[in-house]
Amino acid sequence: MLNVIAIQGRLVRDPEMRQTTTGKSVCSFTIACDRGRKDSNGQNIVDWIPVVAWERTAEFICKYFQKGQMIVLDGRLQSRNYKDRDGNNRTAIEINANNANFAGPKSQQDAQAGGYASASGEPNIQFEPIDDDEGDLPF
Template sequence: MLNRVILIGRLTKDPELRYTPSGTAVATFTLAVNRNRTNQEGEREADFIPIVVWQKQAENCANFIGKGSLVAIDGRLQVRTYDGKDGQRRWVTEVVAENVRFLDRREGGGSQGISTFGSEVEFTDDDIPF
């Protein structure tokens, strides 16, 4: 069996870092991933995917990336259920990240750059889908 997800996108807000009762770090954030098509108004469509990161990688995410950061996620899809306060069963689908790669670095002004195998690519705030 194979359960592997690879995504590249931008964070919609800063990661939220929490700790379990046993002291294990867990960070959550939502990743905006553009689709290859546009909607009827000519705007780019995006999917907003919940991401969960554990342990030291969770702390690194909370410390080094934030809203608008470009990241690559390598992980697995997880579906879980829980009972809400109203007694209704809720289903959650999320990606549990096994590896998070920070693809950009913050520089002065409104642009961010990433190094991709020796070449420099520039992004502006217009590239962020939110």
Template sequence: MINRVCLVGRLTKDPELKYTPNGVAVANFVLAVNRPFSNQQGERDADFIQIVVWRKQAENAAQFLKKGNLAGVDGRIQTRSYENNEGRRVFVVEVVAESVQFLEPKGSNGQHGNNNQGGLSPSGNHDPFANSGGPIDIGDADLPF
């Protein structure tokens, strides 16, 4: 049997880090994942998926991920239920992350969109492929083969 999930989306709020009574770190966050098609108004809908991550990955996620950051999650779907304060049974579907990847550079603060003017990369280096549609000026001596 296979239970595998791979998601890429943006955090809807900062991760919430807690510790179990035994001192094990657990973080929760919601990942907004765009659907691959548009609705009747031509807009892209998103699914909001609850993510649970444990131990060191939980601490890292809470420390480095913030609302709006792009993240990749690899894990499995888990279902559970509990009885709420009103005595009703509540069913929960969540993804238990085995791996969380930070897909944006540190300090980007979830700013998506290309504000890269003048062909400079975020590190300040010249990017020869930015804002270009024409041929690239590379001589034979520059090629590694």
């Protein structure tokens, strides 16, 4: 079976970090994703998508993202059943994020600085071209 989601949206509020009883980090948040069309009143149609991320991805998101920022996620769609406060059976559909990336700089200053980190913990470095007028590089 194939269950792959790739989505881009803005965080509706700051992500919330929690710890499970076994000590795993889990982060939950909601993104607003524009459908790219307008309703009869001329307002953009937006979907509000709940997202959950675990461990390193959760820690990365909570450290580097806040309300209003654009985020790109990939992961899988999942559903879970639960009982609400009144005892009614409910189903929640959410994205389980495997990776998170920046969709753009949060400020002009950051755009000039370059070099964001990724959810894997590795830096996403923007390299400058090398001037090899000396001819001392092997390539």
